Structure formats: structure tokens, C-alpha cells
Amino acid sequence: MAFDGSVWRVRSGGEAVGEILIDDMDFPWLSGRFTPGPAFGSVRELFARELALADRDDDWELWEEAYEEIRRRVSLSSPDGPVPEFLLHIEGDRAWFRWSDEPFDED
Template sequence: MGFEGEVWRLERDGRVLGEIVIDDADFPWLSGRFVPESAFAEVEPWFVETLAFVEAEQYDRFEEAYDRIARTLTLVSPSGPVAEFLLHIQGGQAWFRWSDEPFEDA
């Protein structure tokens, strides 16, 4: 797929929190180097918390915590904002999947 080298942005209220430079595409996941802006510090604890819930296999708590990310942040592809996404950020790495349509509820 032609994703490698693309730059995706993470935004909050139109303000860029960081960029993801794609270096791997393993459908349906993309991953790459995360380059944060100073404003990312405001939401970084949210990503730390959600990963901790995943690692502890506390998926109900993960969904509740991740909802804050999904409601508040926007993932912007080179073509524009995506409708829905599942994004993880840890240090200088980010990995995510996205959809142009809202995800179906399980």
C-alpha cells in the first residue's frame, strides 16, 4: 500500500498535537514515528492510561478511557480528517487503524 512516508496529524480543536510519519503499513494497522508538539503533553496521560488497561487486559476500562480520546481528538490523514480511529502512542511510536466511516458497535 502507498502509506509509507505519509504524514498524519493528531489534532485537538484544530491545534496540532503531533505528527505521525508512517513507516509501516500492515493492514489494517499503520505505524510510524510520532513527533509530538508541546501541546501533546496535555493528553499524553490518556494514551499511557489506555495502554496500561490493554496490557492488563482490562478491556472495559480501556473502552471507557479511550472514549475520551475518540471524543476529543481528531486524526487527520493526508486527505483530511478520518471518521473514526483507534490510536496508540508510546514514546516516539504510534500505531493506529482508521475508517472513513464510523466503526460498527460490537
């Protein structure tokens, strides 16, 4: 799959959270311009909180709880369809993420 110029979609239930137009790759991360959709307002604060906690570097348990809420609320789809696992950050008009075709091991 060619990534540059591809559009990835973020959804919450059946609603569009936004689209990410990929314009940069730094394996394993992809990043791009984020265009919010109608449902972004319902998850905006979750992404802001997750990034604030990640910047603190002092309580990863709180960060994990915040990110788990994001994972419960949103899904990520590549141009080929949904991806089972991802780590997604959104700030302003930028989004960056890594993903996997296979579920992560919980062990």
C-alpha cells in the first residue's frame, strides 16, 4: 500500500470524526493533515487530554486510561478498510499514528 497522499478515516460509531491526508512518513509513524468531521467535537477533549498526559511523562497509567477511552470511542480505517490496532494522536490540523494489521498482544 502506498501511503503518501492516501486518506485514512477516523470514526466514532457511525459518525465521521475526521480524515487524515497522509503527507509524511517516519516508519512506523504516518502523519498528515487532519480535517475534522461532524463527530470530532465529541472526542476533541479526549485527544487533548491524552497528549497533555503524554507530555507529562510522570504517570503512564493515567495516559493509558485516557488512551483506552479513545480506543473505545473511535476507530481508524486505512484506504483498504478498518485496522484492528492503532495509536492515534490529533492536535490542531495534524494527526499522527502507527497501526497494525494484527491485534496487539495483551500479555
